[in-house]
Amino acid sequence: MKNLYIYSLALVILVGCGGGGGSSAPDQEMIIGELYTVDHGDKIVKNSDTAIIYISHVDGQSESTVELQSGEATILH
Amino acid sequence: MRHKQPLLLLLLTWSLLGVSILLAETLRIMPLGDSITSGITDHVDSKTDTGYRAPLYSQLKGAGYTVNFVGTLKTGTSVEPVFDTDNEGHPNWTSFQLAEHIFDYLSSTQPDIILLHVGTNDRIKSVDGVEDLLNEIDHYENSSGHQIHIIIAKIINRRDYDPIITIFNKNLEDLVAKRRQAGDILSLVDMESNAALLESDYANNTHPTNAGYAKMASVWFNAIETPYEPFNTSLGAFPTTLVDSNYIIYTRINETEQTIEFETEIPDNGIKF
Numbered sequence: 001m002k003n004l005y006i007y008s009l010a011l012v013i014l015v016g017c018g019g020g021g022g023s024s025a026p027d028q029e030m031i032i033g034e035l036y037t038v039d040h041g042d043k044i045v046k047n048s049d050t051a052i053i054y055i056s057h058v059d060g061q062s063e064s065t066v067e068l069q070s071g072e073a074t075i076l077h
Numbered sequence: 078m079r080h081k082q083p084l085l086l087l088l089l090t091w092s093l094l095g096v097s098i099l100l101a102e103t104l105r106i107m108p109l110g111d112s113i114t115s116g117i118t119d120h121v122d123s124k125t126d127t128g129y130r131a132p133l134y135s136q137l138k139g140a141g142y143t144v145n146f147v148g149t150l151k152t153g154t155s156v157e158p159v160f161d162t163d164n165e166g167h168p169n170w171t172s173f174q175l176a177e178h179i180f181d182y183l184s185s186t187q188p189d190i191i192l193l194h195v196g197t198n199d200r201i202k203s204v205d206g207v208e209d210l211l212n213e214i215d216h217y218e219n220s221s222g223h224q225i226h227i228i229i230a231k232i233i234n235r236r237d238y239d240p241i242i243t244i245f246n247k248n249l250e251d252l253v254a255k256r257r258q259a260g261d262i263l264s265l266v267d268m269e270s271n272a273a274l275l276e277s278d279y280a281n282n283t284h285p286t287n288a289g290y291a292k293m294a295s296v297w298f299n300a301i302e303t304p305y306e307p308f309n310t311s312l313g314a315f316p317t318t319l320v321d322s323n324y325i326i327y328t329r330i331n332e333t334e335q336t337i338e339f340e341t342e343i344p345d346n347g348i349k350f
Contacts (some may be wrong), residue, residue, distance in 0.1 A: 007335060007348070018107040027193065038350050040350055041350065042348050042349075042350045043348065043349045044343060044348045044350075045260055045343070045347035046345075047349070050341060050342060050343075051343045052326065052339050052341065052342055052343070053340070053341060053343060053348075054338065054339070055316070055319070055338065055339055055340075055341065056336065056337075056338040057164065057315055057336065057337050057338070058316070058334070058335060058336050059311065059312040059335040059336070059337070060335070064350060067189070069340060073343055076347075
């Protein structure tokens, strides 16, 4: 019973620490004119009153290419 | 196994009949455009000008099609071997002029396919005249209930390269993508590139020689032979899966590469991929 308690505690600690891997990419502040790749689940938010982006996409693929045209924006992965 | 043989024979017969019925079906094709459709070379002679029409007719017949070229004009009537000389190739006409008359031409000839090569005389980058023409064809289709497959050519350039034609062709590509997205039965052929005309294929600065026209005929033939591909609606709908259409500034679709590119404002709540 004591061993089971110790194993469970260890498991909780490991899960709490994120298992030591698989962390997502950091958020990226976009620079005008630079190309970025975004995937399903990513989000782009603007940091200025207005911001315009260019998006290029190939049918059937999960990824798209984006480029900030004006304003300020951040990619949240 | 033996009892299956009559069934196989029956299926084979049906399939052969199906093919022959398909090939026996008459293709009503309207060659539509200006002097390049008429077939002018370095001189004008309505009895001998054939353009791409004569070699195309020969290729289609050779492939087993029953062909009926339709139109209110007859050009190339004294040429051997004899071919169907009906057409709507109006020398010197612009797309705007064709738009004014196309409804009447369609009403009197009822084509199933239009081969459209127009814009050489427009001498502008804008494809507004072609859009007018397509609107008139839509008008005819809606009033008659008769659908037409329009094969539009990015037009051949001049012997002395004219950059305005290349821009016109790019605008034509965008127009066709837009109209296909809206449900028009349109195909685009790249005559400017795929006809691969050499300097020696031109009789003058505008018109091909008969050898040049034969190259154009092969491009048309391949387009007629290619099964029609409807517009990929999932590709066209991609931008609005991300943002409301009010935010989208422009959209450009490349159906050959199955890509879409667009510019959009970022809404207050962001864009979630």
